[in-house]
Amino acid sequence: MEQFQVRGTTERRAGGNRDRAVIGVNASGNLEVLVERVLPDSECLVDVATAVTGFGRIWEAVIQEFLERTSPGGLKFSINDGGARPDTVTLRLLQSVRLMEDEA
Amino acid sequence: MLTDWEKQRTERRTRLEAGSRYANGKLVASEKTKVLLETVIRPGDRICLEGDNQKQADFLAEVLASVDPSRIHDLHIVQSGIVLQAHLDLFERGIARKLDFSYSGPQGAALARALTAGKIELGAVHTYIELFARYFMDLTPHVALIVARQADRDGNLYTGPNTEDTPTIVEATAFKSGIVVAQVNEIVDKVPRVDIAGDQVDFVIRTEKPFYVEPLFTRDPASITENQILMAMMAIKGIYAEYGVKRLNHGIGFPTAAIELLLPTYGEQLGLKGKIATHWALNPHPSLIPAIESGWVQQIHSFGSEVGMDDYMSARSDVYFVGDDGSLRSNRLMCQTAGLYACDMFIGSTLQIDLEGNSSTFTSGRIAGFGGAPNMGSDAHGRRHPTPAWLKAGRESWDGDRKLMRGRKLVVQILETFGEKMAPNYVETLDSVAMAEKLKFDLVPVMIYGDDVSHIVTEEGIANLLLCRTSAEREQAIRGVAGFTDVGRGRDRKAVEALRRRGIIRRPEDLGIDPLAASRQLLAARSIKDLVTWSGGLYQAPSKFRNW
Amino acid sequence: MSNPVQPNEADWYEASARERIDGLLDPKSFVEFLGPEQRAVSPHLAQFDLTGAFDDGIVVGRGRLDGQEVFVAAQEGRFLGGAFGEVHGAKLVGILRAARDGANNDGPRAVLLLLDTGGVRLQEANAGELAISEIVDAVVKVRSAGIPILALVGGRAGAFGGGGIITACCSRIVVSEHARVSVSGPEVIEINKGVEEFDSRDRALVWRVCGARTRYLTGGADRYVKGSIRDFREAALALIRNAPSFDLVTLVAEQQRLMERLQRFGDCRDAPDIWRKMGLPEPERIAELDDDAFLAIRTKGADHDAR
Numbered sequence: 001m002e003q004f005q006v007r008g009t010t011e012r013r014a015g016g017n018r019d020r021a022v023i024g025v026n027a028s029g030n031l032e033v034l035v036e037r038v039l040p041d042s043e044c045l046v047d048v049a050t051a052v053t054g055f056g057r058i059w060e061a062v063i064q065e066f067l068e069r070t071s072p073g074g075l076k077f078s079i080n081d082g083g084a085r086p087d088t089v090t091l092r093l094l095q096s097v098r099l100m101e102d103e104a
Numbered sequence: 105m106l107t108d109w110e111k112q113r114t115e116r117r118t119r120l121e122a123g124s125r126y127a128n129g130k131l132v133a134s135e136k137t138k139v140l141l142e143t144v145i146r147p148g149d150r151i152c153l154e155g156d157n158q159k160q161a162d163f164l165a166e167v168l169a170s171v172d173p174s175r176i177h178d179l180h181i182v183q184s185g186i187v188l189q190a191h192l193d194l195f196e197r198g199i200a201r202k203l204d205f206s207y208s209g210p211q212g213a214a215l216a217r218a219l220t221a222g223k224i225e226l227g228a229v230h231t232y233i234e235l236f237a238r239y240f241m242d243l244t245p246h247v248a249l250i251v252a253r254q255a256d257r258d259g260n261l262y263t264g265p266n267t268e269d270t271p272t273i274v275e276a277t278a279f280k281s282g283i284v285v286a287q288v289n290e291i292v293d294k295v296p297r298v299d300i301a302g303d304q305v306d307f308v309i310r311t312e313k314p315f316y317v318e319p320l321f322t323r324d325p326a327s328i329t330e331n332q333i334l335m336a337m338m339a340i341k342g343i344y345a346e347y348g349v350k351r352l353n354h355g356i357g358f359p360t361a362a363i364e365l366l367l368p369t370y371g372e373q374l375g376l377k378g379k380i381a382t383h384w385a386l387n388p389h390p391s392l393i394p395a396i397e398s399g400w401v402q403q404i405h406s407f408g409s410e411v412g413m414d415d416y417m418s419a420r421s422d423v424y425f426v427g428d429d430g431s432l433r434s435n436r437l438m439c440q441t442a443g444l445y446a447c448d449m450f451i452g453s454t455l456q457i458d459l460e461g462n463s464s465t466f467t468s469g470r471i472a473g474f475g476g477a478p479n480m481g482s483d484a485h486g487r488r489h490p491t492p493a494w495l496k497a498g499r500e501s502w503d504g505d506r507k508l509m510r511g512r513k514l515v516v517q518i519l520e521t522f523g524e525k526m527a528p529n530y531v532e533t534l535d536s537v538a539m540a541e542k543l544k545f546d547l548v549p550v551m552i553y554g555d556d557v558s559h560i561v562t563e564e565g566i567a568n569l570l571l572c573r574t575s576a577e578r579e580q581a582i583r584g585v586a587g588f589t590d591v592g593r594g595r596d597r598k599a600v601e602a603l604r605r606r607g608i609i610r611r612p613e614d615l616g617i618d619p620l621a622a623s624r625q626l627l628a629a630r631s632i633k634d635l636v637t638w639s640g641g642l643y644q645a646p647s648k649f650r651n652w
Numbered sequence: 653m654s655n656p657v658q659p660n661e662a663d664w665y666e667a668s669a670r671e672r673i674d675g676l677l678d679p680k681s682f683v684e685f686l687g688p689e690q691r692a693v694s695p696h697l698a699q700f701d702l703t704g705a706f707d708d709g710i711v712v713g714r715g716r717l718d719g720q721e722v723f724v725a726a727q728e729g730r731f732l733g734g735a736f737g738e739v740h741g742a743k744l745v746g747i748l749r750a751a752r753d754g755a756n757n758d759g760p761r762a763v764l765l766l767l768d769t770g771g772v773r774l775q776e777a778n779a780g781e782l783a784i785s786e787i788v789d790a791v792v793k794v795r796s797a798g799i800p801i802l803a804l805v806g807g808r809a810g811a812f813g814g815g816g817i818i819t820a821c822c823s824r825i826v827v828s829e830h831a832r833v834s835v836s837g838p839e840v841i842e843i844n845k846g847v848e849e850f851d852s853r854d855r856a857l858v859w860r861v862c863g864a865r866t867r868y869l870t871g872g873a874d875r876y877v878k879g880s881i882r883d884f885r886e887a888a889l890a891l892i893r894n895a896p897s898f899d900l901v902t903l904v905a906e907q908q909r910l911m912e913r914l915q916r917f918g919d920c921r922d923a924p925d926i927w928r929k930m931g932l933p934e935p936e937r938i939a940e941l942d943d944d945a946f947l948a949i950r951t952k953g954a955d956h957d958a959r
Contacts, residue, residue: 001701022688025668026705027730029329034688034706049703055526058588080703085522086588087331087563091619098620630666633829637942650855651808652829652863652939 002053006046006063010073013041016101023099024092026080031089034078035096041073046093050081062086066093075100112281119144119283120306130259130302131291132309137167140307141176144283145247148178151200152245152277155185156268157207157436157475158408161251162316163287163309165190168249173198180204180227182243184235184269184436186211186473188316195223204243205473206230212470219471219543229549232476233440236269239276248277248284251315254295255288259302262295265409265417265432266317270300272437278304289314296429319411319646321387323361326631331563334612334622335518336362337370339451342566342615343516343559344371344380347493351383353443353480355452359518359561361391363451368398368628385443385480388413388424388432390645394628394638396423406432407439407476416642436476443480448493449514450480454551455523458534459579459591461554461569463517466536474551481552483513497558500570512570515552518561521587528589530562530582554578560585564592565611572608584609661880664806665830669711669726672766675881676804676888677724682715685750686743694737700775705731708739712747718889720761723751729768729809736769736814737776741783748790748801755797762892763794763801765822770837771813784814791821792898800824800895804884805831805873806864812837823898824891825873826884827864829943833872834862860923860939865946869938870913870926878943 026032046063123144126136154161169190179200186208194200204227208215218224252261263270285307354360382402388410417424417432454463465472494511502509523529540548560567567581584600586592603609612619629635632649686692688706697704709731727734751763772780800823805811810832811819838852868876877883920926927935
């Protein structure tokens with residue numbers, strides 16, 4: 001099992017009023033994402049726990065691109081991964097930001 | 105000196121006489137099958153043992169694998185599918201020595217092992233049409249061991265929905281003095297329809313167990329992921345609608361199943377009914393049922409059948425090819441030809457794609473064979489009749505005088521960036537390169553060559569290779585949709601941006617598709633049970649798919 | 653038949669535990685206890701190199717059902733097969749005890765258990781089994797305090813092992829077509845009794861033996877619903893209104909019902925034999941009917957008012 005964090009600085013605060021949201025399930029090929037609005041507006045953090053080891057570089061690349069794309073300032077993302085492929089990880093992260101942007 | 109021009113006919117008569125000792129007319133008791141085969145087969149014969157894509161002459165395969173190798177040896181097997189353990193046992197036991205085939209799916213690993221161990225002398229791996237073609241040229245079978253549902257006492261055979269390769273095999277064998285032996289589930293007074301005329305059949309054996317047939321074209325909608333739905337939406341909007349594709353062939357896979365299930369919903373939203381996907385060369389995919397029921401489909405011709413679909417197809421004779429007897433008639437050779445010349449698009453998945461767009465299903469330690477995909481997924485240079493889709497694709501790829509232009513078939517590879525166990529599907533070098541060296545093939549086995557491919561669809565977007573003019577452009581177009589694989593991350597960002605501006609690469613947003621809109625709620629059926637409901641209870645899902 | 657499957661009706665089967673709760677209860681009425689942000693996770697999975705779930709695979713809390721206060725627990729069937737672990741089990745025990753504690757004050761009108769479980773996690777077997785017994789104990793106490801408990805089963809894991817036992821202890825049981833309720837799993841039966849007795853790969857057989865329609869027709873479930881979340885909501889509302897009291901009279905009646913059922917159908921080999929004895933039309937086709945046709949069957953002898 002691997003546990004690691006990727007931090008980023010952001011240009012703007014993630015939109016919306018919600019404090020937290022959770023999406024996805026830790027099942028084969030899937031992942032659970034808990035997102036909490038607990039950081040300063042210029043920071044974001046992704047905390048990953050995964051049972052599939054050795055793909056740290058790909059996780060880094062996926063997360064960096066997600067952070068660049070959405071600039072989710074103030075959000076902390078915690079992930080329980082069940083062996084999801086990169087495209088599923090991106091999808092869940094985008095879904096979680098979309099949920100946070102919805103009205104609480 | 106007189107030349108004997110009738111050697112083969114004489115040989116046939118000799119074998120028939122010897123074999124008739126074990127027969128009552130054409131009928132042979134199952135216990136006598138072994139001695140019959142040892143009598144009508146000679147060492148070194150070319151044998152076609154009906155190993156089709158779906159149905160298998162499994163009883164005859166078992167018996168053939170049990171003959172005395174000192175009497176029957178060095179056979180040359182020419183058959184389309186190596187599917188059963190018995191097919192490989194023939195080589196293990198020294199009964200067969202040489203092999204020419206097309207597809208080996210489940211036995212791919214065992215086949216690779218046997219080849220490496222020197223148990224099999226491989227002629228070549230073929231596509232279906234190629235192998236059938238050679239049945240009439242230089243691989244004509246001496247003996248064909250075939251399979252049918254029913255026979256009458258004159259040897260007329262009913263092959264029913266799973267007719268598949270049988271007429272082709274029998275045509276080549278019966279009319280070149282070969283011997284045709286059939287295993288059947290039942291002997292009847294009168295067959296519901298004559299699929300193979302009794303004149304062309306020499307011996308018939310009724311088996312205790314019905315012949316083996318597996319569901320190969322059933323994909324559970326419950327397993328379709330959101331990213332497969334996203335790729336399907338892009339394909340429908342960015343390719344089907346764009347080129348106006350009416351006549352097509354779908355390879356089997358989850359992305360194509362997603363497309364089939366999105367036609368009545370997403371396709372309907374886009375106003376595409378009647379404008380796309382009306383005529384199909386397709387095995388009876390259960391996942392097309394909602395589109396059929398919603399009035400999208402005019403006609404389907406099939407290579408074979410599919411377990412559970414018989415009653416549904418019989419009740420939809422306006423759509424499927426159904427005989428007067430009420431059951432489907434399939435024909436692999438005819439459908440392959442329809443796919444090659446009468447379709448404007450092939451779309452399917454594969455296992456690996458390289459930087460030229462070459463694809464392969466030969467991966468480390470597995471020889472899967474080619475099946476029909478290289479035929480379906482190729483631009484048929486012999487085609488002459490135009491359609492708007494064919495002309496548009498031709499214009500996109502053509503630089504010279506338009507009057508001397510050739511149209512082009514759309515050949516689309518729809519494949520996610522990563523596969524099982526995080527193995528990248530997009531690679532610099534195909535696994536089959538190393539395999540070809542190890543097994544000393546003349547050529548690297550390629551399923552679909554890059555220069556036949558018109559589009560690649562991944563969850564990152566669509567790459568239009570028709571518009572690429574250099575191999576550098578082609579390479580960056582592929583890298584530009586290869587996501588986070590090494591190949592994808594090795595992209596030249598500036599070059600990819602330029603390709604995107606030219607419309608060679610299109611992302612979901614460029615097609616007006618929100619990636620988060622790709623939800624399972626869009627599928628017209630989300631489970632096998634939904635398909636049963638859509639069919640009004642006519643579709644009888646095989647046991648392994650039931651969850652009710 | 654041009655569109656028999658409504659694309660906008662949210663499926664129970666497809667939905668996550670949270671989505672089921674969302675669709676079941678009155679909008680925005682759900683308050684979660686020990687939510688994922690509390691990170692009450694399993695202390696055991698890490699040593700097996702397994703990642704967990706922030707809510708350990710079960711969502712518990714309170715909300716409103718047509719204005720009435722209810723307590724809810726929903727298992728996530730896709731996380732480790734919905735199986736019980738230490739924290740998972742403790743959350744369910746906790747919500748039940750909270751219901752009992754509130755019984756005479758402003759306690760809930762009912763407890764809804766959205767079960768979707770294969771049983772107990774192998775990795776937390778002892779804790780899981782202990783939790784099951786604590787849950788059964790808590791169920792009995794909640795029912796004794798006059799609060800009905802409804803089991804809602806319709807997910808891909810079914811209600812197996814301890815989950816099956818808990819289901820059978822509830823006041824009322826609602827099932828939809830994909831549900832299975834059993835104690836021993838099909839593979840376990842096959843291993844112990846042999847494939848001739850029970851072929852676990854014969855999935856139609858598995859559903860004939862422990863699936864929703866059989867349970868419903870033999871009195872092992874009280875409502876059979878079509879598969880949308882809304883159908884479950886309507887059934888829950890109706891059943892809360894006429895849930896049986898939990899007393900000796902009820903238990904004796906239930907014992908009587910089970911004895912009569914065993915006498916009448918004990919020698920039947922398979923479900924169609926039971927349907928034949930019941931006088932149902934076309935016994936072999938019961939499993940193939942669509943939901944509307946199945947619900948239209950008038951049954952005699954399967955009705956009961958005891959549990």
